[in-house]
Each structure stands twice: as C-alpha cells, then as structure tokens.
Amino acid sequence: MIRTEGLTKHYGRIAAVEDVGLEVRDGDVYGFLGANGSGKTTTVRMLLGLVLPTSGSIEVLGRSMPGSGREVLPRIGAMVEGPGFYPQLSGRANLAVFDASGPGRDRPSRAGRIDDALAQVGLDGVDRRPVRAYSLGMRQRLGLAAALLRRPRLLVLDEPTNGLDPQGIREIRRLLLDLNAAGTTVFLSSHLLTEIEQMCTRVGVLDRGRLVLQDQLEHLQRPTGRTVVRTPDTDAALALLDGHVERQEGDTIWVRADDPLALNASLVRVGVRVLELGPERHTLEDVVLQAATASGDRR
Amino acid sequence: MIGVELRKLLWSRRTWVTILLIDALPTLVGVLLAVTDLGPRPGTGPAFLSAVLTDGTLFPLAALAIVLPLFLPIAVAVTAGEAIAGEAQQGTLRYLLVRPVGRTRLLVAKLVSVMAFVVLTVVVVAATAYVVGTLLLGSDSVSAGTTSVSGSGLSTQEMALRTLLALAYAMLCMLGVAAIALFLSTVVRSPLSAALGTMGVLATSTVLLTLDAAHLLQPYLPTRYWLAFVDLFRDPILWRDVERGVLLQVVYVVVFLGAAWANFMTKDITD
Numbered sequence: 001m002i003r004t005e006g007l008t009k010h011y012g013r014i015a016a017v018e019d020v021g022l023e024v025r026d027g028d029v030y031g032f033l034g035a036n037g038s039g040k041t042t043t044v045r046m047l048l049g050l051v052l053p054t055s056g057s058i059e060v061l062g063r064s065m066p067g068s069g070r071e072v073l074p075r076i077g078a079m080v081e082g083p084g085f086y087p088q089l090s091g092r093a094n095l096a097v098f099d100a101s102g103p104g105r106d107r108p109s110r111a112g113r114i115d116d117a118l119a120q121v122g123l124d125g126v127d128r129r130p131v132r133a134y135s136l137g138m139r140q141r142l143g144l145a146a147a148l149l150r151r152p153r154l155l156v157l158d159e160p161t162n163g164l165d166p167q168g169i170r171e172i173r174r175l176l177l178d179l180n181a182a183g184t185t186v187f188l189s190s191h192l193l194t195e196i197e198q199m200c201t202r203v204g205v206l207d208r209g210r211l212v213l214q215d216q217l218e219h220l221q222r223p224t225g226r227t228v229v230r231t232p233d234t235d236a237a238l239a240l241l242d243g244h245v246e247r248q249e250g251d252t253i254w255v256r257a258d259d260p261l262a263l264n265a266s267l268v269r270v271g272v273r274v275l276e277l278g279p280e281r282h283t284l285e286d287v288v289l290q291a292a293t294a295s296g297d298r299r
Numbered sequence: 300m301i302g303v304e305l306r307k308l309l310w311s312r313r314t315w316v317t318i319l320l321i322d323a324l325p326t327l328v329g330v331l332l333a334v335t336d337l338g339p340r341p342g343t344g345p346a347f348l349s350a351v352l353t354d355g356t357l358f359p360l361a362a363l364a365i366v367l368p369l370f371l372p373i374a375v376a377v378t379a380g381e382a383i384a385g386e387a388q389q390g391t392l393r394y395l396l397v398r399p400v401g402r403t404r405l406l407v408a409k410l411v412s413v414m415a416f417v418v419l420t421v422v423v424v425a426a427t428a429y430v431v432g433t434l435l436l437g438s439d440s441v442s443a444g445t446t447s448v449s450g451s452g453l454s455t456q457e458m459a460l461r462t463l464l465a466l467a468y469a470m471l472c473m474l475g476v477a478a479i480a481l482f483l484s485t486v487v488r489s490p491l492s493a494a495l496g497t498m499g500v501l502a503t504s505t506v507l508l509t510l511d512a513a514h515l516l517q518p519y520l521p522t523r524y525w526l527a528f529v530d531l532f533r534d535p536i537l538w539r540d541v542e543r544g545v546l547l548q549v550v551y552v553v554v555f556l557g558a559a560w561a562n563f564m565t566k567d568i569t570d
Contacts (some may be wrong), residue, residue: 042569048397050568073399080364080397088311100303102398146394268520 001026001154001185002047007056009042016042018209019056024187024202029180031196031217032189034206036037040189041081043206044158046185048078061154070103077152087132091123091142094131098146117145122171136163144172148179155179156187161195166281173199197284205288213291220287223279227260229253229267230276232233237272253279300404304412317377318420321370322427325362329406330429346527351436358432359425360462360532366424367469368525371417372476372501378416379480380493383563387570402536402563406481410556413477425466453534461536465528468541472525474499475548478555479521485563488570510524518543521551538545 002024004131009017017039024030034040045051049056049066058065063072085094095114099105106113121141131139139215141161147155155176161169180186190196196203196217203220205213213220230252231237237253238245239275249256256262264277308314328348332338338352339345383406386392396403404522453461479500483493504520507513524544530537558570 045393045568048393049399050393050396052565052567069399070401073397076397078394078397081395082390084392084394086307086389086391097303097307098394098398101300101395102400 001028001061002030002187002190003059004047005057005130007043007046008054008059009039009046009051015209017046017053017206019207020206020211021214022204022211023177023214024185026185027180027183028202029176029186029200029204030188031200032187032206033191033193033196033203034189035191035292036095037208038206039166040191040206041158044080044156044187044189046157048076048080049073050080056260060210074103075153077147077150078156079143079147079154080158082162083139084129085139085142088130090128090130090288091118091126091134091138091145092128094142095146095149099149110184113149114145117148120148120175121145135167137168141168141172153182154187155184158189158235159191160188161192169195192214193285193288197234203284205291207292213288217284220284221281223258224280225256225258226280227257227263227279228276228280229255229263231267231272231273231274233272236270237267240267240270240272251275272291300400300408301411304408305415308416314416314419318423319375321366321420322424324370325358325365325424325428326431328365329358329362329431329435333431347532351432352386352486355431355432355434355436358403358436359428360465362424362428363421363465364529366420367472368372368522370471371420373398373474373498374420375413375417375473375476376480376497377490377494379409379413379477380484380495380497381490382413383407383484384487384493385484385490387568390570392570393568396568398409403560406485406556406560406563410477410481413481413484414470414474417473417477421466421469433471453532461531461554465531466542468528468531471545471552473549475521478552478559482555482562485559485566507508519547523547 002022004020004022007017007020007022008015020039020043022032022043032040032043036108038201039056042051047051047060049063049069052066060072061075065072085091086097089097095117096110099110099114100107115124119128121144123138123141123145128136130140134142140160142158144157147157157176160176163174163293164172173195176186176252186199188196188200200217203215203217204211226246229237232251234248234251234253241255241257243254245253246256255263258279260277260279264274267277269276328349332348332352336352338349345361345364347357347364351358351361383392386395396402400408478495480493480497483496484490487493487496501522504522507516507520508523524540524547527540527544530540
C-alpha cells in the first residue's frame with residue numbers, strides 16, 4: 001500500500017526526515033508514532049505529494065508519488081494536521097465544494113455520498129449553520145467525512161481524534177475499525193500511544209526524523225519471559241519459588257518462568273492462594289521509549 | 300475547477316460588498332455633478348468628466364476612468380493576493396491539492412476567477428453609470444453622434460467599438476496587476492502581505508511616474524500606460540501609447556504568471 005525507500009527531506013540545513021523506509025501492507029491499521037516535531041507530518045505530506053522529498057522514493061497503491069498523484073490521490077482519503085474548511089459555508093456545502101474539485105467528480109451520486117459520509121461520522125443531524133460556528137470536535141468529524149467522501153481504499157489520517165471527547169474518540173475508533181474490516185487500509189499518525197495500542201496492527205516509530213522501529217504490534221507486545229503473580233500468601237510463594245523471583249512489590253511477585261500454567265499449578269499444589277497470574281508482556285510504551293532513546297544516543 | 304472557483308466568487312458576500320463600494324464612488328460623483336452642475340473644466344480632472352454634463356451617455360466611460368487608477372487595482376490586488384495564500388491560511392489548500400486538483404489547474408482557475416471579478420465589477424460600474432448618466436446628467440446629444448475627445452463627431456457604432464477596445468485594454472492592465480498579486484500569493488504566507496505587496500508595487504510605480512529623475516525607468520513601470528485608453532477616443536485614434544501599454548502589460552503578465560507557476564509547482568505546502 002505504502003512503501004518508501006530512503007525518504008529524506010531537508011529544509012535548508014535542517015533534516016526533517018532522514019532515510020525513512022515505511023512499509024504499510026494492504027489491510028493494515030498502521031500506527032505512525034512520534035513526538036511532536038519528529039517529522040511525522042512532513043512524512044505524511046510527502047506521501048500525499050504536498051511536500052516534495054529531497055531524495056528517496058515513495059510508492060503508494062503501487063504507483064510512484066508524487067509523479068502519479070492524479071491516479072493515486074483520488075483513491076486516498078486524507079486528513080492532514082487538522083481539518084480545513086471554508087468558514088462561511090455549511091458543512092454540507094464544504095463537502096460539495098471539495099467533491100466538485102479535481103478529477104473523478106461524480107455529480108449524480110454526490111448528494112448521496114455526502115449524506116453517507118456525514119452519517120458515518122455522526123454528523124447526519126447537522127443543520128445549515130456555517131462551519132465557522134462548529135465546535136472543534138464537529139470540525140474534526142467533518143474533516144473525516146471529507147476524507148471518506150470518495151470511499152477511498154487508503155485512509156491517511158493525521159491525529160484524527162484530536163479535539164474529540166472520550167465518547168467521540170470511541171465512535172471514531174469504531175468507525176475506522178469497521179472500515180478496515182470492510183477492506184480499507186488505514187494509516188494513522190498520532191502521538192498518543194494508547195490510541196495506537198488500541199487500534200493498530202502494525203506500528204512505526206519516528207524519532208527526530210528517523211524511523212527507529214517498525215513491526216507488527218503483536219510482536220512488539222510479546223511476552224517478556226516473566227510471569228506476574230499476585231497473592232496474599234507472599235511468604236509461602238517466595239519460599240517455593242526461591243531463586244526464580246526477580247522482584248517483589250507488596251503482594252505482587254515477578255517470577256522468571258515462561259510457562260504460567262505450570263507455575264500456577266505448582267503454587268496451588270502447595271496451598272498458595274493466587275489472586276492473579278499471567279505472563280508479563282512488553283508494553284508499547286517501553287518499546288517505544290527504548291527505541292527512541294537509543295536513537296538519541298546515536299546522534 | 301474553474302466552475303468551482305467561479306461559484307466561490309459569486310457566493311462570497313465580500314465580492315458583492317467590494318463591487319458595491321467600488322460602484323459607490325462614480326455614483327456619488329454623478330449625483331454631485333447633477334446636483335451642483337459644476338463640471339471640471341475641459342482638460343482637467345478625470346477623463347471624460349467635463350463632457351458628461353452635456354452628454355450623460357458618456358458617464359460610463361468617465362466612471363471607469365475614475366475607478367481604474369485606484370479602486371479597481373486595489374480590489375484586484377486583494378482578490379488575487381488571496382488566491383493561494385488565502386486558501387493556505389484557511390487550511391483548504393492542502394485539501395484541494397490532495398483531491399487532487401493539479402497545481403497548474405488551480406492557478407489557472409484562480410486567475411480566471413480574478414478576471415471574472417474584474418469583468419463583473421466593470422459591468423456593474425458601467426451599467427450603474429449609464430443609468431445615473433441618462434437619468435441625472437445632460438442628454439444634449441440626442442442626435443446619433445457623440446463628440447470625440449478631439450472634438451469631431453463619432454457615430455454610435457464607432458463609439459461602441461471604441462468602448463469595447465477601451466474595456467479590453469483596461470482588463471489587460473488589471474490582468475497585469477493580477478499576475479503580480481498571484482505571484483506574491485504563491486510566495487508569502489498571508490493574503491494580506493500579498494495584497495499589500497502588490498499595492499506597494501503600484502504605489503511605487505505611480506510615485507516614480509511623477510519624478511523626472513526616474514525618466515529612464517518610466518517606460519517600464521506597470522502603471523505607465525494605464526490611462527492610455529483615453530487615446531482610443533481621439534480622432535484619429537492615437538495608437539502609440541496603447542500599443543506600448545499592451546506590450547508592457549503582456550510582458551508583465553508573462554513574467555509574473557511564469558514566476559507564479561514555477562514557484563507554486565515546486566513549493567512545499569507546509570501550512
């Protein structure tokens with residue numbers, strides 16, 4: 001879906017993006033993580049042909065960008081750095097203006113598609129108020145509706161839940177997952193770890209312009225080889241597991257053991273009451289922070 | 300895309316307010332002339348104005364001569380300066396470009412929209428002035444002929460042709476202004492700077508035209524031949540300044556539109 005090689009962008013002497021090799025596969029929900037100013041938005045803009053790369057190649061939907069923008073872009077729905085609208089027009093009129101611009105306009109289906117897109121983002125009750133009077137959350141939803149207008153195969157969204165309340169974030173997450181299940185590939189950039197963790201199948205981490213990590217989320221959250229046990233009978237447990245215990249904090253014990261089932265059985269056998277027991281997994285946060293610091297040291 | 304831009308222009312309340320304001324000045328002049336009957340002496344004041352007291356049908360031309368040197372260029376500078384920078388500031392430029400609207404196509408559509416604005420303004424001003432002129436001002440020459448600036452008679456047909464030529468010439472001058480403003484609009488971030496920059500160029504040009512020390516520069520200044528359209532109403536037509544004016548404006552248009560295109564095509568859209 002998206003593949004970049006050696007993608008680099010310099011603004012004067014400053015390297016905003018350096019040697020980035022993204023790989024987004026068909027059907028992915030790809031989470032593009034990075035702190036503010038790490039080069040996420042520049043990368044997204046390069047994917048869409050808004051910013052021209054200094055060097056490197058970009059391939060989107062199998063065609064090179066920005067050269068094939070005319071064929072590629074109509075099949076992409078995008079939201080870059082917040083929505084942008086004509087403030088004096090209503091939400092519906094704004095969508096109509098965008099739909100009428102550019103190639104591939106399909107006038108007969110326009111009204112229907114606008115209705116669908118508004119319904120998808122929960123704005124179907126919207127009236128004729130101008131966008132000027134919209135709340136931040138409504139604008140964000142309208143931006144998403146604009147991205148969905150042409151029923152794209154690929155969604156490129158920069159911070160799509162910005163400005164939404166928890167309820168709204170949940171609705172949008174639900175919507176994106178539904179679209180993904182129906183075959184849309186989603187490329188999501190965010191600085192919110194939890195958002196990425198809850199939605200994405202694949203994660204790329206950008207740190208100061210470099211891609212320091214790119215992997216399946218599942219693989220990143222693999223077990224650490226330790227098992228966490230919570231028990232009120234800590235003394236008995238510690239006696240049994242002597243030599244395998246790495247750490248203890250109150251009623252929680254970290255045990256070096258990669259078979260939680262066997263561990264549980266042996267604890268219960270000696271009469272230790274177990275409140276909670278399970279394999280410890282790497283958290284996305286740890287992985288990301290580790291990768292980011294490592295790159296910081298390299299400089 | 301051109302259709303979309305034209306609709307944006309016509310829907311916008313600001314377009315109509317601007318036109319109304321531009322229209323107000325010649326209308327005020329017309330009313331004042333009618334009430335006081337005090338026309339400027341022939342050869343002084345804005346072109347044609349001394350003649351309108353006797354012949355009200357000339358008032359549209361006089362109105363254009365009033366509007367052309369100042370009001371219309373300012374409106375064009377503002378409208379064209381907004382073209383790209385305004386979309387960028389509003390955050391809509393990036394969404395148009397990923398639609399995708401080709402960058403060349405967008406520039407062309409913007410230019411067409413600006414020129415449509417000029418045509419609209421000229422038509423409204425001329426129409427209002429015609430109404431004001433025939434209702435309030437003199438209607439001495441009920442005979443078929445009109446008097447040229449040189450004093451000889453012109454047939455109505457001849458007059459219509461020359462008026463069209465004059466309008467075309469004025470449009471070309473405004474296209475020159477639009478080209479400069481459009482170029483600046485692709486360079487700066489704020490529509491206001493693009494408009495002010497263009498007005499700065501025009502003001503500089505106007506000031507230098509009054510300065511003898513700048514006589515070497517004067518033939519190349521954008522506003523140098525703006526009012527040459529008056530020569531179209533002499534008998535016979537005095538082509539010299541009109542020809543030079545056309546040539547000069549064409550050069551300005553080609554250079555600045557070329558620069559605008561080159562700059563916009565290679566520009567990183569970061570706002």
